[in-house]
């Protein structure tokens with residue numbers, strides 16, 4: 001069983017969106033995936049409720065219970081656990097990071113998100129874990145994504161070569177309890193998630 005933590009101290013860069021879509025992508029690969037939702041806002045859990053029992057299983061939990069949850073997932077035959085974490089909660093992010101094989105940090109291109117990234121980097125350093133920043137909600141034009149990638153590398157962190165565009169399919173699919181690969185399997189969003197999933201699996 002592999003565990004992926006998705007952490008960012010910034011609100012809204014796409015933690016839950018990526019957790020959900022990577023977990024759905026795993027199921028299309030016939031893997032048993034589980035989302036552990038550490039966010040009291042419970043966005044991933046609400047999405048899971050819309051699926052009425054369809055995989056992936058989404059479990060709402062507290063950070064203090066993470067080890068027990070992972071043990072249960074392993075005993076239950078999970079291949080992949082994805083931990084979705086809240087923004088602005090060092091404790092949850094650290095617990096997730098410490099118990100993961102790999103960390104993904106979504107980041108929107110742009111100055112305001114870069115400011116917040118340094119807090120996330122501090123946590124990742126504390127957890128001493130392998131991590132990559134994935135650029136999300138990337139606009140179709142402009143150089144901000146390249147500038148953001150340069151900033152991340154200059155801080156000594158890896159940038160995932162797969163970029164996720166700003167695409168309506170991500171928000172539309174979530175509101176109906178789907179992932180983009182179910183909602184629009186031939187769309188660009190689904191293609192990006194397929195590539196991101198393959199890249200993350202290789203890195204783990």
Ligand SMILES: Nc1ncnc2c1ncn2[C@@H]1O[C@H](COP(=O)(O)OP(=O)(O)OP(=O)(O)O)[C@@H](O)[C@H]1O
Pocket residue numbers: 008010011012013014015016017018039041043085086087136137138164165166167168170171172174
């Ligand atoms: N690639 C994308 N293209 C378009 N919209 C996106 C994309 N990724 C995320 N979104 C939208 O951005 C908003 C924030 O995404 P999401 O809830 O996944 O972020 P988050 O990091 O989990 O936020 P929070 O810190 O509040 O938990 C949502 O409305 C989501 O639909």
Ligand SMILES: [Mg+2]
Pocket residue numbers: 015016017039043084085086
């Ligand atoms: Mg979230």
